[in-house]
Amino acid sequence: ASRPSPEPTRTTCGYCGVGCSLDVVTAGGKVTAVLPARDGPVNQGHACVKGRFAHGYLTSPERLTRPLLRRDGRLEPVGWDEALAQVARGLRAAVDAGGPDAVAAISSARATNEENYLVQKFMRVVIGTNNVDNCSRLCHSPSAAGLTASLGLPGGTDTFDDVEKADCLLVVGANPVEAHPVVGARLLGRVLHGAKLVVADPRAVGLALHADVHLRPRPGTNVALFHGLAHVLLAEGLADEEFLRERVVGLPELTELLADYPPQRVADITGVPAADLVAAARLYGRARRPAILYGLGVTEHLHGTDGVRSLTNLAILRGAVGTDRGYGVNPLRGQNNVQGASDMGALPDFLPGYGRVSDPAARSRAEAVWGVPVPGRPGLRIPAMFAAARAGDLRALWVIGEDVCATDPDANRVARALDACPLVVCNELFLSETARHADVVLPVASWLEKDGSFVNFDRRFQRVRPAVSPPGAARSDFDVVHAVAAVMGVDLGCATPADALAECGRVAPVFAGLSHDRLDRESAVPWPCPDPGRPGEATLYAKRFATPDGRAHLAATPYLPPGEQPDDDYPLVLVTGRRWAHYNSGSMTRRGGNLELDPVDFLDLHPDDATRYDVRDGAHVTVESRHGRACLIARVGEQTATGQVFCSFHFPTSGVNRLTSDHADTVTSCPEYKVTAVRVASS
Numbered sequence: 153a154s155r156p157s158p159e160p161t162r163t164t165c166g167y168c169g170v171g172c173s174l175d176v177v178t179a180g181g182k183v184t185a186v187l188p189a190r191d192g193p194v195n196q197g198h199a200c201v202k203g204r205f206a207h208g209y210l211t212s213p214e215r216l217t218r219p220l221l222r223r224d225g226r227l228e229p230v231g232w233d234e235a236l237a238q239v240a241r242g243l244r245a246a247v248d249a250g251g252p253d254a255v256a257a258i259s260s261a262r263a264t265n266e267e268n269y270l271v272q273k274f275m276r277v278v279i280g281t282n283n284v285d286n287c288s289r290l291c292h293s294p295s296a297a298g299l300t301a302s303l304g305l306p307g308g309t310d311t312f313d314d315v316e317k318a319d320c321l322l323v324v325g326a327n328p329v330e331a332h333p334v335v336g337a338r339l340l341g342r343v344l345h346g347a348k349l350v351v352a353d354p355r356a357v358g359l360a361l362h363a364d365v366h367l368r369p370r371p372g373t374n375v376a377l378f379h380g381l382a383h384v385l386l387a388e389g390l391a392d393e394e395f396l397r398e399r400v401v402g403l404p405e406l407t408e409l410l411a412d413y414p415p416q417r418v419a420d421i422t423g424v425p426a427a428d429l430v431a432a433a434r435l436y437g438r439a440r441r442p443a444i445l446y447g448l449g450v451t452e453h454l455h456g457t458d459g460v461r462s463l464t465n466l467a468i469l470r471g472a473v474g475t476d477r478g479y480g481v482n483p484l485r486g487q488n489n490v491q492g493a494s495d496m497g498a499l500p501d502f503l504p505g506y507g508r509v510s511d512p513a514a515r516s517r518a519e520a521v522w523g524v525p526v527p528g529r530p531g532l533r534i535p536a537m538f539a540a541a542r543a544g545d546l547r548a549l550w551v552i553g554e555d556v557c558a559t560d561p562d563a564n565r566v567a568r569a570l571d572a573c574p575l576v577v578c579n580e581l582f583l584s585e586t587a588r589h590a591d592v593v594l595p596v597a598s599w600l601e602k603d604g605s606f607v608n609f610d611r612r613f614q615r616v617r618p619a620v621s622p623p624g625a626a627r628s629d630f631d632v633v634h635a636v637a638a639v640m641g642v643d644l645g646c647a648t649p650a651d652a653l654a655e656c657g658r659v660a661p662v663f664a665g666l667s668h669d670r671l672d673r674e675s676a677v678p679w680p681c682p683d684p685g686r687p688g689e690a691t692l693y694a695k696r697f698a699t700p701d702g703r704a705h706l707a708a709t710p711y712l713p714p715g716e717q718p719d720d721d722y723p724l725v726l727v728t729g730r731r732w733a734h735y736n737s738g739s740m741t742r743r744g745g746n747l748e749l750d751p752v753d754f755l756d757l758h759p760d761d762a763t764r765y766d767v768r769d770g771a772h773v774t775v776e777s778r779h780g781r782a783c784l785i786a787r788v789g790e791q792t793a794t795g796q797v798f799c800s801f802h803f804p805t806s807g808v809n810r811l812t813s814d815h816a817d818t819v820t821s822c823p824e825y826k827v828t829a830v831r832v833a834s835s
């Protein structure tokens with residue numbers, strides 16, 4: 153009989169961006185329990201149903217244990233040598249035929265920081281292209297762009313610990329009770345201890361039940377809503393005039409713009425009653441320490457970056473960022489390491505630490521460490537990679553941990569792009585929707601099987617440690633990238649994950665104070681952290697903003713409508729999002745006990761719409777958009793407003809992302825998942 157291992161393995165949860173510390177108990181090489189760490193820096197003894205129980209996938213018979221190679225149209229098991237040789241040959245052929253920019257890679261939050269660092273180094277050093285992007289393109293790229301433009305850095309402004317001091321919470325476009333349960337519980341705790349709560353979300357999400365004011369804007373009208381709140385702050389003298397005078401630019405332009413957003417006009421655009429808008433603005437405006445937390449309901453829009461910036465305006469107007477008079481503006485990251493994937497430079501326009509590839513000084517820092525020239529032209533973003541593949545310009549695509557055929561919008565077109573690309577390589581745990589379109593599938597380790605670090609939603613680096621070994625011949629993404637480079641005749645250096653983080657610190661001064669040894673000693677260290685002898689900056693901008701002039705920049709961007717509007721043919725608006733027991737495409741959480749907790753996907757719709765479209769609760773329905781069709785089970789209830797329907801993207805077979813459009817944020821190309829015009833009929 154196998155004996156339990158004497159000490160559990162301390163690691164960081166690989167699901168949402170909260171970054172809970174977990175103690176993993178094993179016996180006989182298998183995980184037997186996952187316990188929330190009592191001394192976890194973020195979770196303090198708590199964890200949710202995903203982190204605690206969704207580890208059955210580790211031993212699923214569907215785990216990939218050998219590389220697969222497509223021959224005569226079928227994927228067949230082969231050895232690593234053959235698979236790696238095929239990848240190397242295919243990448244070389246793509247470069248020979250179309251130059252380095254004919255190759256692209258999509259990295260992800262499934263990969264550790266060190267793996268993301270190595271992937272982007274491989275693309276820049278071995279291939280010679282900036283065609284590398286990650287899954288933040290699809291979720292919080294507008295946060296990075298918006299927060300950088302307004303405040304200077306692409307991360308949240310405060311440590312989550314400080315939310316305990318907030319006396320008013322403005323939670324926008326987020327459902328933390330389900331998507332970030334440990335955060336949701338702490339926010340609820342604040343409310344039970346007297347903090348005011350304003351929820352802005354079209355749906356009656358869990359926190360809305362406890363809200364002092366629940367604003368339910370029509371999907372796609374956030375910018376008008378935020379301008380309406382800002383209008384009231386200025387009109388009622390609730391702005392911090394001294395802060396605005398000393399630390400802010402852009403007030404005259406914003407004031408002029410806000411004249412067009414009085415409460416009644418905003419009510420007409422958003423559907424939010426003017427009185428509710430005024431009440432919410434007063435709660436936020438009169439609080440001693442107001443806090444803003446937001447999610448993908450702000451970013452995943454045609455004007456997502458404008459949404460982030462106009463929301464940030466509120467904190468700037470109140471002097472609630474960069475001071476002790478507020479908890480700033482903080483994005484709730486949906487995925488464990490989506491912050492880290494970007495921090496490590498898996499981006500087409502940024503090197504590790506956010507030096508622009510177009511900036512010669514940033515390039516020469518990287519070149520001094522890597523010993524090769526770095527291309528100065530920004531690479532392709534994920535949607536542009538697919539377009540290039542369909543056009544025949546992209547000849548090789550390496551997808552690392554993303555199930556793009558399940559999670560990217562307009563999935564039918566994504567599949568066509570993969571089919572048009574001469575070489576598609578997938579690093580995967582399972583034969584995912586995307587892997588089914590690949591030419592080579594490489595079996596890799598999951599978060600419970602590998603070594604490295606993640607960055608959570610409040611910029612904290614924490615260690616990831618292997619509790620068990622990967623099955624069969626599966627290897628870490630870190631080893632796989634090294635191995636492909638070696639077959640192509642390049643030694644990427646940084647032999648271990650610890651070496652990779654150390655090297656990243658030499659490329660990116662903002663991470664120079666970090667090391668695995670330090671993370672082992674201190675548990676969690678936030679960035680910026682340029683000095684190994686000093687703490688990282690948990691709270692940003694106390695002295696100056698990180699913009700070139702050191703000031704916060706108000707944004708005067710007008711409200712513009714979403715990419716799609718309901719009409720006679722497609723009268724409902726589909727909003728997609730997450731549910732409590734599952735994570736993203738569900739490939740891990742659907743393989744184990746969590747499937748029993750949440751076994752099927754539903755299309756939520758309001759009773760009035762159920763009557764109008766003759767749909768019964770529990771009936772099979774066909775949902776159609778201008779882009780595709782999906783089949784779901786109707787769930788009738790009042791959580792979803794009339795005129796809207798809601799569905800998760802955890803069950804790819806239901807095909808919800810065949811419905812979503814390719815409308816995308818005009819600044820960052822983040823898809824507009826939150827507004828798709830659809831029609832519904834009983835099947």
Ligand code: SF4
Binds near residue numbers: 165
């Ligand atoms: Fe914590 Fe998020 Fe993991 Fe749940 S999914 S245990 S809230 S990190």
